[in-house]
Amino acid sequence: MTAQVLAGAPAAAALLSRAAARARTLPRPPGLAIVRLGDDPASVSYVRGKDRKAREVGLQSTVYALPEETSQAELLALIAELNAAYDVDGILVQLPLPPHIDEAAVLRAVDPSKDVDGFHPVNVGELWSGRPGLLPCTPAGVMVLLEHYGIPVAGRRAVVVGRSAIVGRPMAALLLAADATVTLAHRRTPDLGAVTREAEVLVVAAGRPHLVTPEMVRPGAAVVDVGINRVLDAAGVSRLTGDVHPDVAGVAGALTPVPGGVGPMTIAALLANTVTAAERRLGLSGPR
Ligand SMILES: Nc1nc(=O)c2c([nH]1)NC[C@@H]1CN(c3ccc(C(=O)N[C@@H](CCC(=O)O)C(=O)O)cc3)C=[N+]21
Numbered sequence: 180m181t182a183q184v185l186a187g188a189p190a191a192a193a194l195l196s197r198a199a200a201r202a203r204t205l206p207r208p209p210g211l212a213i214v215r216l217g218d219d220p221a222s223v224s225y226v227r228g229k230d231r232k233a234r235e236v237g238l239q240s241t242v243y244a245l246p247e248e249t250s251q252a253e254l255l256a257l258i259a260e261l262n263a264a265y266d267v268d269g270i271l272v273q274l275p276l277p278p279h280i281d282e283a284a285v286l287r288a289v290d291p292s293k294d295v296d297g298f299h300p301v302n303v304g305e306l307w308s309g310r311p312g313l314l315p316c317t318p319a320g321v322m323v324l325l326e327h328y329g330i331p332v333a334g335r336r337a338v339v340v341g342r343s344a345i346v347g348r349p350m351a352a353l354l355l356a357a358d359a360t361v362t363l364a365h366r367r368t369p370d371l372g373a374v375t376r377e378a379e380v381l382v383v384a385a386g387r388p389h390l391v392t393p394e395m396v397r398p399g400a401a402v403v404d405v406g407i408n409r410v411l412d413a414a415g416v417s418r419l420t421g422d423v424h425p426d427v428a429g430v431a432g433a434l435t436p437v438p439g440g441v442g443p444m445t446i447a448a449l450l451a452n453t454v455t456a457a458e459r460r461l462g463l464s465g466p467r
Contacts, residue, residue, distance in 0.1 A: 320444025
């Protein structure tokens with residue numbers, strides 16, 4: 180037996196087509212502003228992908244590509260301008276930012292009603308108090324992926340590996356909101372395998388290539404691999420690999436591929452969030 184492949188593309192396409200349909204009912208297209216500093220190749224390529232998909236879905240997308248040496252004050256001034264702009268519904272500041280910028284201060288400067296990354300402390304607090312506002316894109320995308328493939332969460336044991344502010348923590352909050360019994364494990368968790376073997380739903384976002392091996396997985400579990408690690412293969416070619424060892428497919432009931440699993444969901448969730456932000460700002464209520 181080999182695990183069902185939880186491909187991201189069909190679930191992302193379904194989410195995007197629902198978002199596009201909602202966008203078409205608005206009096207004007209939802210506006211997305213993407214801010215990026217410097218020329219890190221991964222950031223340039225992710226931002227290009229987001230901008231292209233945003234246009235496909237009927238959003239008005241603008242990329243602000245600023246030089247690496249942009250000062251914190253200049254960046255905050257741009258954010259203030261975007262906060263005040265009527266036709267901007269969503270603001271995304273691509274991370275990571277250069278070391279001379281105070282990331283937390285920048286994330287706090289974004290108007291929470293335009294925070295389509297769900298990183299502002301107000302949105303984090305709303306999420307953990309069970310009154311979700313705008314949701315962090317990767318965890319929100321994982322929930323849509325599980326739903327798309329009919330994988331139940333309510334009443335089940337869920338384990339999240341990794342406690343980052345961007346994935347692990349909000350992932351645990353969303354699984355809890357969906358009535359799972361949630362364990363949040365991390366690098367200081369003793370006997371990680373004993374903990375992950377409890378999971379009926381296992382989400383791995385540790386940033387460590389092939390951290391999760393077959394003996395750490397409960398037979399039949401649904402395993403979501405959030406890891407995107409660039410590694411060199413035997414021939415010295417750079418490849419993407421996840422935090423879950425490929426042999427886990429022999430034990431799990433379902434498994435997301437890397438690439439082609441969670442990644443496409445993250446972008447789709449960002450664009451769906453932008454439509455939600457536009458609906459709220461225009462006084463129309465969206466779903467959720
Ligand atoms: N403010 C902010 N918001 C983000 O959402 C954000 C960010 N900063 N900084 C960087 C990370 C990374 N991220 C990804 C999105 C899509 C894929 C994706 O679609 N990946 C493809 C493969 C892409 C490839 O081949 O490189 C896949 O997994 O199939 C990956 C990574 C969003 N991020």
